[in-house]
Amino acid sequence: MPNRSQIEARAALLRQRFEVAGGVVVDPPLLQSADVLLDLYGEDIRARAYVTSDALRGEQMLRPDFTLPVVEMHMKGGAEPARYTYSGQVFRRQEHDLDRANEFLQVGYEVFDRNDPAEADAEVFALFHLQLRGLELRVATGDIGILMAAVEGLNTTEVRKAALRRHIWRPRRFRALLDRFAGRTAMPESRKKLLSTSGPLTGSAVEIGKRSTAEIDERVETLRQDAAAPVISEHEMAALEALLAVRETVPYAMEQMHDIAVDLPAILPALDRLEARAAAMKARGIDVDRLDFEASYGRTSMEYYDGFVFGFYAERRPDLPPVASGGRYDALTRLLGQGSEIPAVGGVIRPDLILTLEGEARA
Amino acid sequence: MSIKLGVPSKGRLMEKTFDWFAKRGITLSRSGSDREYAGAVDGVEGVDLVLLSAGEIPRELAAGRIHLGVTGTDLVHEKLPRWEQQVEELEPMGFGEADLILAVPQFWIDVETLEDLDAVAAAFRRTHGHRLRIATKYHRLIREFLTDAGVADYQLVDSQGATEGTVKNETAEMIADITSTGETLRANHLKILSDGLVLRSQATLWRSRVAKCTAAEKAALKTLLAQIEA
Numbered sequence: 001m002p003n004r005s006q007i008e009a010r011a012a013l014l015r016q017r018f019e020v021a022g023g024v025v026v027d028p029p030l031l032q033s034a035d036v037l038l039d040l041y042g043e044d045i046r047a048r049a050y051v052t053s054d055a056l057r058g059e060q061m062l063r064p065d066f067t068l069p070v071v072e073m074h075m076k077g078g079a080e081p082a083r084y085t086y087s088g089q090v091f092r093r094q095e096h097d098l099d100r101a102n103e104f105l106q107v108g109y110e111v112f113d114r115n116d117p118a119e120a121d122a123e124v125f126a127l128f129h130l131q132l133r134g135l136e137l138r139v140a141t142g143d144i145g146i147l148m149a150a151v152e153g154l155n156t157t158e159v160r161k162a163a164l165r166r167h168i169w170r171p172r173r174f175r176a177l178l179d180r181f182a183g184r185t186a187m188p189e190s191r192k193k194l195l196s197t198s199g200p201l202t203g204s205a206v207e208i209g210k211r212s213t214a215e216i217d218e219r220v221e222t223l224r225q226d227a228a229a230p231v232i233s234e235h236e237m238a239a240l241e242a243l244l245a246v247r248e249t250v251p252y253a254m255e256q257m258h259d260i261a262v263d264l265p266a267i268l269p270a271l272d273r274l275e276a277r278a279a280a281m282k283a284r285g286i287d288v289d290r291l292d293f294e295a296s297y298g299r300t301s302m303e304y305y306d307g308f309v310f311g312f313y314a315e316r317r318p319d320l321p322p323v324a325s326g327g328r329y330d331a332l333t334r335l336l337g338q339g340s341e342i343p344a345v346g347g348v349i350r351p352d353l354i355l356t357l358e359g360e361a362r363a
Numbered sequence: 364m365s366i367k368l369g370v371p372s373k374g375r376l377m378e379k380t381f382d383w384f385a386k387r388g389i390t391l392s393r394s395g396s397d398r399e400y401a402g403a404v405d406g407v408e409g410v411d412l413v414l415l416s417a418g419e420i421p422r423e424l425a426a427g428r429i430h431l432g433v434t435g436t437d438l439v440h441e442k443l444p445r446w447e448q449q450v451e452e453l454e455p456m457g458f459g460e461a462d463l464i465l466a467v468p469q470f471w472i473d474v475e476t477l478e479d480l481d482a483v484a485a486a487f488r489r490t491h492g493h494r495l496r497i498a499t500k501y502h503r504l505i506r507e508f509l510t511d512a513g514v515a516d517y518q519l520v521d522s523q524g525a526t527e528g529t530v531k532n533e534t535a536e537m538i539a540d541i542t543s544t545g546e547t548l549r550a551n552h553l554k555i556l557s558d559g560l561v562l563r564s565q566a567t568l569w570r571s572r573v574a575k576c577t578a579a580e581k582a583a584l585k586t587l588l589a590q591i592e593a
Contacts, residue, residue: 046519095445174513188557206469207468
């Protein structure tokens with residue numbers, strides 16, 4: 001196992017290379033307002049971040065990653081375009097696996113640039129690729145933007161699309177909703193009964209709590225409209241399922257998705273973006289023809305990525321978390337930007353894992 | 364030295380625990396005044412009684428400060444992550460039965476399932492500008508249950524007692540709590556979600572996997588367990 005000073009030395013080297021690439025060094029605080037994190041992730045963040053508090057500032061969290069504070073900092077008045085790099089500790093609460101580190105160093109690089117997103121994606125990916133050269137790693141890439149475009153393009157109601165959009169990062173609930181909207185699962189008896197009754201529905205039950213009768217009536221009306229709306233066609237479902245299952249090298253994946261786009265034409269602009277990115281990566285010396293692409297990649301990692309996503313994995317150590325990972329998070333800048341937004345992409349590397357793998361390769 | 368048996372220090376849970384051991388030929392008793400948490404064990408050698416709050420027993424077992432303990436499944440699962448590695452479940456005791464459930468106001472006629480709850484939580488947040496609040500003291504169990512079910516846009520607010528009243532007081536929109544008959548829920552105009560059963564709990568005898576034992580203590584433990592299982 002590498003010791004602390006070895007890890008810090010490697011972190012410094014990694015950060016230096018990001019500086020050479022144009023990253024301005026930033027050093028956000030360790031403590032972050034819990035409100036922002038809770039707003040973004042909900043209660044799930046409590047399983048992942050350490051919480052502390054004082055009487056004046058209320059709940060604070062030990063930073064579980066850098067992206068959020070870097071975005072906040074940039075949105076408060078960073079110049080454009082901007083490239084940042086950082087190196088420091090992050091903290092992850094562990095409740096199930098004692099072997100997973102609860103404190104480790106991350107070195108990252110983030111690009112805020114509205115000029116050419118494909119070029120920015122390629123720049124970030126190529127930099128990480130270079131930093132990890134010499135290690136035997138499996139590289140995974142994907143693009144959440146294609147899936148989002150597919151949902152947007154479904155021939156169904158706005159309410160259903162919003163529900164699906166909300167659960168893109170929770171694949172199981174997403175699947176359940178999809179099956180419901182396609183009429184594949186039967187409506188629960190309770191809902192059938194509710195929709196078959198008319199007149200004042202709440203009856204004799206006492207109205208308590210902050211959720212009002214008006215809100216309940218509104219939901220019942222939404223459910224009625226949903227029950228009357230046609231189901232998502234089998235045709236579209238089959239195309240969506242084929243899309244979710246795409247797992248190929250980039251050129252073959254592109255070919256498959258162009259076939260799928262015959263039934264889901266809404267994904268075409270997203271495929272054009274993928275093609276532009278692949279070209280930009282190729283220009284930077286990445287062997288795109290042998291690069292893997294998974295349409296579902298990046299959906300389960302509790303992240304905010306909404307476009308290009310990537311991860312580098314130690315194939316011989318499946319027990320380890322990714323050595324590096326990253327992606328595009330345009331929507332996050334919108335959420336934290338209070339009216340402004342900027343396309344952004346970035347990633348992080350773990351120097352401790354690099355050293356561990358190098359040590360194993362030598363042994 | 365003797366092995367230490369941790370038992371709830373008051374109320375029905377204590378009485379029922381005493382009865383359960385009495386049926387197996389072991390007499391537990393509180394010594395001295397009602398305020399003093401000391402006790403005695405008759406009918407088996409080498410066992411000390413430690414009276415504790417039921418909520419503290421999981422922690423004492425995990426720390427190895429008691430060898431055996433009586434407390435609810437709910438408390439062990441809530442307070443001890445990876446509980447299987449810290450304690451062993453010896454005997455379900457057949458009392459203190461309670462279900463950890465999710466309950467919403469009865470007049471929410473549009474909410475019967477977790478799927479409904481998730482949709483309502485999203486709408487609630489849009490309307491009120493904050494996440495739908497669930498009052499509970501079982502933070503970890505409820506969070507894991509809801510994550511697993513893919514429910515989002517809720518917020519857990521801490522409630523250590525009179526949880527059923529929080530909805531009426533508008534400090535929460537719904538609750539997650541234990542119930543045995545559902546009477547208190549009904550009296551507070553609440554109903555259980557059809558797929559909202561998180562855990563079935565009952566009073567259980569647990570053995571600490573970390574408490575150290577001398578040879579004599581091991582023998583005492585063995586005798587005690589043989590007598591219980593007989």
